[in-house]
Amino acid sequence: MKKNILRTCALTAALILGLTACGGSGKTETKKADAESAVSTEGEETAAGGESTASREEVTVRIGLTGAIYEEIWNPIAEELKDEGINIELVQFSDFSLPNAALASGDIEMNAFQHHAYFENEVETKGYDISAIGDTFVIAMNLYSDKISDVSELKDGDTIAIPGDASNGGRALKLLESAGIIKLKDDAGANPEVSDIETYNVQVEFIEADASNIYSMLPDVTAAVINGNYALDCGIDPQEDGIFFEKEYDDDSYFCLIAVRSEDKDDPVYQRIVEAFQSESTKQVFQDVFKGFFVPAWE
Incomplete structure (x- = not known):
C-alpha cells in the first residue's frame, strides 16, 4: 500500500484523538419528559409522521462513534431529524474501549460503533446497564x-x-x-x-x-x-x-448496533432515531459511499 495512505491514516487518527470523550463543551441534559415531547405532543402528529409542532421542545442526543466514516451515514439522518426537533451531536472516540463507558456514565445518550459479540462481552465483563435497541449494518473484517x-x-x-x-x-x-x-x-x-x-x-x-x-x-x-x-x-x-475476506455470517454476532442505557430503551426519541437509520436512504448511502461494503443488518 502506498505511503500517502499511511500519512492519511495518521492524520485521521490525530484528528480523532483531538476530540473529547464527553461530546464537547456545555453538556446537554436529555430528560425523558423532554424526549417524549420531542416526538409527540398530546393531540398532535408524532415525529415519526415527519411533522413539527410549535409546542414541541427540542432535544439533543449525543451519539458516540469510533471513526469519521460513520459521519457519512449519520449526517443525512441528523439533517432529517432536525426538522422534528431532534438534534444529533456526533461524538468521536479514539478507540473501542471508551463509548460504552461514556454511555453508562451519561456523557452520551447513545452509541453506534460495536457489534453484538463486543457488546455482550462488555456488558458481561464490565457490568454496564445498557441495551441494544436496533441493528445497523455488517462491515467485514x-x-x-x-x-x-x-x-x-x-x-x-x-x-x-x-x-x-x-x-x-x-x-x-x-x-x-x-x-x-x-x-x-x-x-x-x-x-x-x-x-x-x-x-x-x-x-x-x-x-x-x-x-x-x-x-x-x-x-x-x-x-x-x-x-x-x-x-x-x-x-x-x-x-x-x-x-x-470475511465470508457469510451464520448469526448476528457481528451485526453492528445502536445502544442506549437500559432505562431509556423505550424512549420514543431514541426509537425514532433507530427508525430513521433503518431506512432506504441509509441503504443508498451504503451503496453510494461504501460501494456496498456496508450491508444492512436490519433486514
Whole structure:
C-alpha cells in the first residue's frame, strides 16, 4: 500500500484523538419528559409522521462513534431529524474501549460503533446497564498485507497482527481459520482466544494490539486483520487491498448496533432515531459511499 495512505491514516487518527470523550463543551441534559415531547405532543402528529409542532421542545442526543466514516451515514439522518426537533451531536472516540463507558456514565445518550459479540462481552465483563435497541449494518473484517498477495504465501515464522480485545480478537481468529491458517478447538466458543487454537497449519506468530492501531503496524508484520471501519478510515479499498475476506455470517454476532442505557430503551426519541437509520436512504448511502461494503443488518 502506498505511503500517502499511511500519512492519511495518521492524520485521521490525530484528528480523532483531538476530540473529547464527553461530546464537547456545555453538556446537554436529555430528560425523558423532554424526549417524549420531542416526538409527540398530546393531540398532535408524532415525529415519526415527519411533522413539527410549535409546542414541541427540542432535544439533543449525543451519539458516540469510533471513526469519521460513520459521519457519512449519520449526517443525512441528523439533517432529517432536525426538522422534528431532534438534534444529533456526533461524538468521536479514539478507540473501542471508551463509548460504552461514556454511555453508562451519561456523557452520551447513545452509541453506534460495536457489534453484538463486543457488546455482550462488555456488558458481561464490565457490568454496564445498557441495551441494544436496533441493528445497523455488517462491515467485514479482512486480512491485509504489504508483503504478500495471497494467504498461500504465508510461511512458518511470519507474523500476523490481530485485535487484542476478546470479541474482535475472536472474530479475527475465526477469519484466519476460514482462511486455512489455523484450526480452532471445537469447544472454542463465540469469542475464541489464541489459546483455543488446536492446530497451526502455518506456524505463524500472533501479535495482539488495540484494533485502532493495527493499520499502523502493517509495515512491521507479514499480515494484519483490520476492522473494516479503521480500514476504510485509512483509505484502504477493502476489495482491492485485502488478501482474504470475511465470508457469510451464520448469526448476528457481528451485526453492528445502536445502544442506549437500559432505562431509556423505550424512549420514543431514541426509537425514532433507530427508525430513521433503518431506512432506504441509509441503504443508498451504503451503496453510494461504501460501494456496498456496508450491508444492512436490519433486514
